[in-house]
Structures are given as C-alpha cells and as structure tokens.
Amino acid sequence: MKRARLSVVEQYSLFASPVGTFVKEGCLLTLRRSEPYVVDGAFLRELTAEIVNYKKSGNHAVNAGSTYDDIASLQDCIDLVNNIIEADEDQRILRRVTHQPRFTLSRDHLGALFEFRAAARDLVITLYELA
C-alpha cells in the first residue's frame, strides 16, 4: 500500500503541474480514498516534505493563476486532517469512558498529521500573501 501511494507522490511531485493539481490528486484524493486510520505516518511525512519543498522552490509563485484553487484544495486537505484528528479524539474519549479498547492513532502518526497540517497551513498563508 505504501509503495502504491509513493507512486502517487512521484507522479505529481515533478512540480510541472500547479500545486492545486498536486494537492488535489496527490494529497486530497489519497486522504479521501483511504480509511483515515490507515494513512501511514511515513507517507504523510513525504507529502509534508513535498509541500515544504514546493513552497521553498518558489514554483507556487509561478502558478499564481491557480492560487485560489490551490488554497481551496489545501483547505480541504486541512479539513480532512482535522476530521481525522477529531475522530481520533472521540475514540480516545470513548476509550476512557467505556474502558473498551478503541482504535486510536499512534503518537507518531498523530505527529505526522499535525506536521502535514502545519505545512499546508503555511502554504495557505503564503498563497494568501501572494494573492
């Protein structure tokens, strides 16, 4: 599964396409397609690195025409991540209240989600500043 997703990154991380496409196809679809709890941490970190690199490369400025699309896609990603984090919170609370085992994310995985969201948020801000 991990390999399959990596190939998605490889496919869209050539930065030839605008960030919107990358995010939409690479992150959003992947996040949406998969069950939130099986998105693995390493994959998320790679996505995060791509976002950070993309911002560093300055390519986002080149694709200024699609800024608002990109922002919307990134925001969708962030919303998805937030949903995952909240669902995890609910599971934790349920586990505490019912004392039943629940499926919750590992600390590492949760960290990866937070990192991804932070990078996406950074890019959103940069894009807003550009606009």
Next chain:
Amino acid sequence: MLLTEYHAKYYAHDLTRHISGAEPDRLTTALFDANVDLNPHQIEAALFALRSPVQKGVILADEVGLGKTIEACLVLCQLWAERKRRLLVICPASIRRQWADELERKFNLPASILDSRAYSAALRAGVANPFDCGRVVVCSINFAAKMKSAIREVGWNMVVIDEAHKLRNAHQSSNKTGQAIRAAVADTRKILLTATPLQNSLMELFGMASVIDEQLFGDAATFRALYAGENSDLKSLKLRLQGFCKRTLRKDVLEYVQFTRRQAITRPFTPSDEEINLYDTLSQFLQREDTFSIPRAQRVLLTMRLRKIMASSSPAIAATLEIIRQRLVDQRSGEGTGEVEVARLDADDYGDDDILDEMLEGEVDDVEGAVPDPAALESEIRELDRFIEWARTIEVDAKSLNLLDALEIGFERMEQNGAARKALIFTESRKTQCYLRDFLQENGYAGKVALFNGSNNDEHAREVTSRWLEANRSTGKVSDSRDVNARAAIIEHFRDEAEILIATEAAAEGVNLQFCSLVVNYDLPWNPQRIEQRIGRCHRYGQKYDVVVINFVNSANAADQRTFDLLEQKFQLFSGVFGVSDEIMGSIESGIDFERRIFEIYQTCRTPEQIESAFNELQAQLDDTIKSRILETQQLLFDNFDEDIHQRLRLNLQGAQMQLDKFGKQFWSLTKHGLSGAAVFNDNSLEFTLNSGWLQRFKPGKYHLISKNESNVEGEYLYRPSHPLGEFVLRAARELNTPIGEVAFDVKNHPTKISLAVAMIGQSGWLKVDKLTVESVERDEHLLLAGFTDSGLSVDQEVFEKLFQCSGRVISGGVQEDPPRRLADEAELRLKVALEKCKTDNEHLINEERDRLYRWADDMILAAERDLTMTKQRIRDANRRAKQARSLQEQVQLQSEIRELEQQQRNQRKRIFEVSDEIELKRDGFIAAIEERLRQNTSTQNLFIIRWHAV
C-alpha cells in the same frame, strides 16, 4: 451445659477469632460489648466502614437522629476488640465531652479528651506524643489542625471526623483548617460523619472526598466540569459515591426506631418598668466603645456574654457586674492585668479554649488596652456601683413568676402524656441557677430541686454525690474522677428523687435524660445548635413520650421576639418530630456565625425600625442559604431507591440477633467452665459471684453478663469479653492443652432440637479442628472443622459446629489408635476451599481499588484534556471567521491566528500524552502497591483432633 476442654478451646478460638472485611459476624464482639440497642442500619453502616482494609475511608451521612455516632463507635469498639487501638475522634469542641461519654458508657472504651492544656501536661509528664496514649483520643477540629504533625506521627488504625461538613472546603488552599486536617490524616483510614453532605454546592462533596483520599476524584476543576455544571452526569457520580458514602434515611428505618414529637409552649412575659429601665440603661452602656469595663481585645465575647446575662436574671446581672467592677478596682490600685477571665463571668460554657477559638475565629487579636484615665475610671466604677445596686433591688423578676405557671402547665401536660413529673430547666447563668433553686424551693418545690453545672460542688451536689458513692462503693460504677461520679450521682438523683433539674450548658452535652420529657429554656441561647443540644438531652433515641419545650419571650423587647421567631419558625427547633432539619442546621455551621449576627443586631441597632430591618435582612440571607435546588440534588444522589432495603435491614437484624445469641451462650458456658470452683453461677439471671481469694487481680463480687434484652443490673460489674476477667477466661481456654481424645456429644438431651445434630445420633468418627490464619492488610481467621463418620461419610463443617453446641463429656481411657490418613486429606480439602474463598474476596477488593484508580486516572487525564477542548473550540471559531473574512489582509491575519492555535493544539496533545504516561505510571504503581499490601500469607494451626460420638 457441660463443656469439655475441647469445647472450651473451640469456643475461645471462635469467640476471639479475627474476621476481616464486612462479614456480618465481624461486628459481633462490638455489638456484644456495647451497651446499645441493635439497629440494623447501624450494623450495616458500621460494616460498610469496615468493608475494605485498603480503602482510605467512608462518609456516613445518615439523617439526624439515626445514631451516626453509634455507627462510628461500633467500628471503634470492634477495632479495639481486634487490638487496633490507635483511634482518634476529631469533632467540634462543643461535643467532645459527649463523644468521650458515649465511648466510655455505651462502649466501655477508655477515652481521653486532648486539648492544649492536657497536651502540655502530658508532655511535662514525659509522654513523647500525647496523642499516642493507648486510649481513644477525642479532640477538637481546631486543635487537630494545630497539632497536625503530632497527629501524623501516630499510625492511626482509624480516625473519625464528626460534623465533617465543616471540612467541605478542605480542597481549597485558603481553607487552612481543612488543609491541615487533610494532611494530618492523609494516610489513615477515616470515617467522616455528617448529616448534611450537601449544602450549597456539589463541590462540597469533592472537598470531603479529598479529605478521605485524593484519588477518589481527580482535580477540582474536572469534578466541577463533570458533575457540578449544567447537564452534569449525576448518575455516574451516584455510582462513584456508592463506593464510599452511605446515607440512611429515617423513612427507611421507621419500623426499628420510634420517634416522638416535640410540643412547644411559648410563655410571653412583660418585665416590670424597673427591669425594662435597667435593661435599657445597661444596653446603652454596652453600646459605648469607651468603657474600661470591657477591654477591646475581649469586646465581642464579653459583650455577648453580658447581653445574655441581662436576659437571664437580675441576680445574674448584679453578680457579673461585681466581677467587672472588682477588676476596675484592681486596675485603679495598679493590680490586675486588665483582662477579664471569661470563665469567671458566671458562665459554664465559654471557659473552654477550643470553644473560644471557634467563637473568636476571624476576630482581630487586639491586646493593646487603653491606659485608663483615673478620673474616668473612678466615674465608671461609680456607674457600675449604681447598676449593681439597681439590679439588687429587683428581687423577683417577672419571668420567674411566670416560670411557676409554666411548670404547672408543663407538669399537667406530662400527666396527660403519661410521662414522668420531671422538668429540666436550662439557664446560661450559674447565678440564675442558684436564684431559681431558692425561688422554686420557696414556692412549692422544696426538696425537689437539683442543680447540674460544670463543677457540681454546691452543698447539695456534694451530699448527693457522697450518698451515691456510699451506695455504689462495691460496684463497678464508681470512677476515679470526682467529676464523673458527681455527674452520675446528680443524674440518678434527678431520675429517682428530684422533680426539677436546673442545669447550665454543662448539662447540654454528654448527658442523656430520656426519662424526662419536659425541657424549659429559662433563657434562650442565640445559637440554634445549642438549643438543639439542650432539647436533644431529652428528645433523643429512647424517649418514650412527646417532649414538651417551654420558652419565655420578653414581650417588651423587639429583638428578643424576633430572635425567638427566627429560632421557632425558620429553624423549627421546638416542634415536629426531628426538631431542626439537617439542611437548615448544616447551613449555619456551628451556629456561631448566626449567634454573632444576632449579637451584632443587639449591639448596633438602637431603634425598633433598625431592629426590624436587620432581622429582615438576616432572615433573607438564611432563606438564600437554604437552597431547595441543592436539596433535590442531594435526594437524587443519596436517596436509596433500593426496594430491598427493608428486607435487607430485617435480615441484618435477625442475623445479628442470632449471632449475638450464639456468642452470648458460648461466652457464658465458657466462663462457667473456666471459673468453675472460683465462682457461683446463676443461669437464670446470667450472673455470678466471684469468690474472694481467687486470683487477686480480679475484684470479688457480683458480675452480670452484659445484656441487650434485659436491663443491666445497677451496682454489679458488667461482665463482657473485653472485661479483664473475660479476657482472662478466653485466653486461658485458648491455651488449653488438648491431646487427641474421645468426646461424646449429648445431642439427645440438648434443650432444643438441632436437626443437623440429631441426624448424627448413633454415629461416630474422627474430627480435626484447624485454625487458618490469613495475614494481609488485616488478619482473617477461620476455624476449619474437617472429619468423617466411621461409615466413611464426610461430615459438613456446619454439622460439627452444631455438635459443639451440645454438651459433651470426655470418654476416659483415651484414644489408642493413630488418626487415619484420610483425616489429613479431609482437612486439606477444607483448607483448599477456604483459601479459594479468601483469594476470591481478595481479588474482589483489588478489582474495586483498580476501578477506583482507573477512574481517578481518567479524571486526571480529563483535566489535561480540558485545555485542549478549549483550543479546539477556538480553532473552530477562527475557521468560521476566516470563511467570512472580507479582505485578504484579514484572511492572512486569521490564518496566522489559526496556525498558532493549531500549534498550541499540537503541543497540548503532546502534553496529554505526557500526562497520561505519568498518571498511568502512577496508577499502575498504586495498584501494584495495593496488590502487594493485599498479598496473603497463610498459616494453619491444629487446635485438636478427637474421636467423636453423637449420643
């Protein structure tokens, strides 16, 4: 009944074996030893408190009148019997005496009141820690807080905290007393007693729970969030409370406890003009701030005292002013300290340091007195002279004339009710007490009046006491303390001879006068607690008739009338079945605040309008305090919806009675066996006379077996297992030498038919009796009776127990053969079963504790999660605003804000992980420690082996 040595040894071990947990027969020794009636709810509450050896405590929150004190005493008595004798009672100063008396009289436990004076004296006598004295220690809440280090040093077996609602703010760092008590008793098992577990807020429960164990709930904020806010989960709180809080309601026990009513008679009286003038003049004098008579440092206490004396009687006023005048005269001649000894001021009640502490709480300690101006001092002395003279000219006041009529009316009511012609008159002043005695003697009650006060050393009291000492010389009733003897003598004199007992506040505590049903408040304290205590002397458990309460109200004094109205209507002190309600009484704490408020009105209000408005304000505040909503919550949390409660209590009672019956029979037979030749026994009256010359350390004379069903004979030693002679008999029997022997149990001639034993007639076999000891936090001992018949059938433990209820004789000649191998196998099997049961019980305890600690850990983690929840809310809010942002600049700003909040969220989540790790580690540590404490070490001891025959 004839016992063999085997019977005796078996009985002795059975009677003294340690039982742990809440096994119903755990309390048998305490119940047998105690001079109290059997009340099933009390047994249940005491067992609840003893249930778990690893639990740090319980709250017993029965409604008033159900005997919480007895419940706690039963526990203390049982622990004492189990030789766990480091026992402490912390209670309000005003009821220390009552506690000590209950412990000594009803439970035969030696108790000592420890206050600053006794503590210093013990230190001077070389006692290292006076708290560790081998007696039950009773001390005030304030003193306990002050001595927290000394208390902490003692490894207490149990600490009882009475009126525990006073510690309801113990979790707040500003509550110094609560914090100190909490620290002092943190590591010990506790019983908290309160009739009002809830007064204003659910946080009070948290406060009290924090005194018991900090791990019952998490932190205060979490408790508030979970239970004290809107939509709180009271169901889950109720479940958590059930583990450590027990409340019995009166309606649950009406079939066991008979309650009688209070009937109020109000006697208005109008003082003469002369009395009114004197009152008004003195009142103005007390309102002045520049008098030397009342030093500033003692102003509140002294003025309050004087105001009460003014309402008592003219002789009391004259005598009190004399003392004050003498102090000024001393001051004029350069002698004296300028301070007034409050205890000398004609009072029995406020001489106590701890009560003073409670009274003066919050008052500025101002010891600087004004330097008296000689001329002004001289003028004030002359003023006092005039007052004294004036008071003396009033020979008979209007109220005392009214008293004569009131007594007649009261006695008539007694006759109608079928109650004894006895009246208990209370006054706050000793001068008034003497004045009333003389007045009543002169007006038809000659020879029928007795006095009771703090010293009890008037001529009549001395005479009554010496007569009593003479009559009780050779009984166990005479104590080493003159004080205790005098109290007992006067009470008995009142019961048997006198018609009227005039008492000061000293009698309002620790004295039970159920044989009297008429209480007269000649003067009325302002503190509702004190009034309740006064009436409670007669209106208590055991009273057979309605109690009539007579009060006098001065029609010429608006403040007096309003105070009376408040006490009567708001506090409902004088009517109803239960007197003042728990909730109302709880809302005013010890009543001292309320008393001060009344005092302030007297002291500051000068016109009827001011008095009216001040009382209206006070009443409105009281209404506020007594909130009905919290009462509903209390009902929801504590009401017992268990429909089986009546059935359970009934079974409890039957079980306890049967157990006591068996216990009594065994102890009596064992004593007859142990003291045969040394005493003459009477089976009908259950008494024996110990011959002189037999073991010097035991006093010869009549001993009477303590009884619940029949009244205990006055003037004889009360014989019970904890009496030194009882202990001796039990020890001797336990240590009997019992080689393998042959015993015939006489089943046929047993007075009652015991079916299980009858079925064994004609059979014989082998029996091995072992004692299994399981040592854990507590010691648990079991007697294992294993054996079989010669025909090869195994015999149940219960059958052997029944055989031992029958007489027996040893068949001479002894046993020639060795016990068969099978006997050891049978014993082994019985041991296995017993151990399995112990293990299951233990696991149950561990699971209970584990659950509690899991819930505590959850609370703590929840506390860490609280901040996170707030951050999430703020992120949601910022996102919403971002969606509505109108400019890019605003958008950038909001996005940055969100970024920061998200960062914060991430850090908080991280922190939760850390806290969870930390708490879970702690939790697991606690659980491991409990498991370690509950690790069981077992040993068995063979008591004897016999060949048996049932004939």
